[in-house]
Amino acid sequence: MKDLKILAIISILVIITYIGIEPFAKHEMHGTVPPPDYNYLDLPKKELTGNPEQGKVLFKQNCASCHSVQADGISATMDKQTAQLSFKVVPPDLSNIASIIEPHFFAAFVKDPQSATKFPKFAMPGMSYLTDEQIGHIYSYLKSVAKPQEKLTGKDILHDACTRCHSVKYQKIKAQTDPKYLNDYLGKVPPDLSLMGKAKEEEYLATFISNPQVMLPGTSMPRLGLKQESAEKVIAYLDNIADPHKEERNKLGLWVLGYLVVLAGLTYAWKRKIWSNLH
Amino acid sequence: MKFIDWLDERLAIRQLMKVMLLEYYVPKNINFLWSFGVLIMLVLIILIVSGIFLLMYYKPDANLAFDSVNKTIMMDVEFGWLFRHVHAVGASIMFLVLFIHMGRGIYYGSFKPPRELVWLTGYFLFILMAATAFTGYLLPWGQMSYWAAQTITTLFEKIPVIGPDLVIWIRGNYIVADATLTRFFALHVVFLPLLLIFVTVVHLYAVRIVGSNNEDGIEIPKEEKKKKGIPFWPVFMSKEFFVMSVFLIFFFWLVFYKFDFAMDPINFTPANYLQTPPHIYPEWYFLAFYEVLRGFFFSQNLGLIAFVLSMLLPMFLPWIDKSPIKSGNHRPLFKIAFWIFVLDFIFLTVLGKLPPTGLYGWLGFVGSLVFFAFFIALPIISRIERKELERGGNKQ
Known part of the structure; x- marks a missing residue:
């Protein structure tokens, strides 16, 4: 009985210390993470409709000098190296973009990328001369070639949304842009994402991806306008590659703990036997 | 039977067993706080074994260390993650059991005559363990490893006269760098563990001579030890094995399901001497x-x-x-x-x-x-x- 009382006192002290140095201290240091904003409420909400045929024509006229749409056999006029030299970053292929980002973000972004991304140095020039109708056509064209969101994996989305600047070296994914240009463009080489799932909590990543400036004011990370599903898939993918043995760990843990419970039973029986002869 | 006799003739093994285990008496009026010495030994063994396995893949080089821990050991090597979690959780839990062991010593006055040397060697072990933990924490070469080492080594700068030179001597460079990593590695895997094992032997020897203290702090005279005590083996240890297995349930629960507390998220970012994290803490x-x-x-x-x-x-x-x-x-x-x-x-x-x-x-x-x-x-x-x-x- 006395031993149990001592154990209880120790447990209470340990739990108080744990709460103090983990949840409480973390809260004091990092504050509460605000919820992510996947609706991009600061941008005007718009339904984008149009004609894909017309959109394709408009795309070729306005976008294809830098952007390719491999899904539809359109390649960019400018090769990667030239683009990299002029913009300090490789322009993305837009095959799946319409399934990845929010339509009203797309509309605002095309006209004024710098304010939509909240990154004043964003490389793409604004196409403010395009009308809403024209943007609607282009969007519906991109929508018509894109794989549906359900068919895109976290890795696909990561490839389209993140790896122009970020490497994931443990997955052998290299940033599409040469780091030396990225350094000029962003002021530093963006962090590798191999362990990001462990370095940051899910809530942090969600809010950071949906609105980088909220979590890290002044950061060079642009807001990308990802749909909630896209962001969640990317985060799940990052978690998964950062902790690839999670399933194995959880399963093995049960066996080990089960074994130890049996061991505790046996050692208790042995102790009883030895001590019963004692008095 | 014959082999034991053969050994006994040459190593006096029976006498040794008597002194160390069979006729070494532990007082009856002790509670389970007296189990923590054995628990510390258990954690020490866990740390040494898991450490040896980690050593087989770890690379003490500023360019390779981070990846050898986070990629090779954590992802590629079979059960590498298990050994790393065991080692990291083990280091943390070592201090929990140490603090309880020392707290028991303070509360029941186990440092008082005739046990001053037990206390002194024990406290020296605590300092050694702290040094081992501190040098070991640099090895994964993450942001917190780096900046904790940078901050703590800077403290030496304040020592009068020799301070600034001493800091450079400890680091092997003007800042914490590759040279620091390799020397901390040498200390962590060779020098400090050797010293730890040696002082542990002295600590245990000293306890064998003066015997355990007890709840009432009243010494049992030598003649009465047999009557008022229980033999270390098998009686005391039979209870110890039970305590150890319960402790292991807690330990492995942490290893498998609650290891985060021993793995700071900031340390999953590689060390960068140009970027100070907003909060640095040990x-x-x-x-x-x-x-x-x-x-x-x-x-x-x-x-x-x-x-x-x-x-x-x-x-x-x-x-x-x-x-x-x-x-x-x-x-x-x-x-x-x-x-x-x-x-x-x-x-x-x-x-x-x-x-x-x-x-x-x-x-x-x-x-x-x-x-x-x-x-x-x-x-x-x-x-x-x-x-x-x-x-x-x-x-x-």
């Missing part, structure tokens, strides 16, 4: 001492002196607390002081992780003063108790 087991350092926020020098004192003062307990009564069970005043000290230690540990600004700065100062108040109170309490005992003695 692992939890150093937080209380770290808070004493920061507690004197108005003077760095004073903080540093306080920090050194807080690490060294407990070592001199046998000469600070000279009360003739050993066990805290029979010392009402001491009991109060002890529990204030324990709560203050937890208070300092929590504060050590919080940003040292505003109110937290002042609370840290108060907490540090309370920490030292314990060591000032002990001689006073001892004197009061001595006087009371003399008066009580006259009455009887």
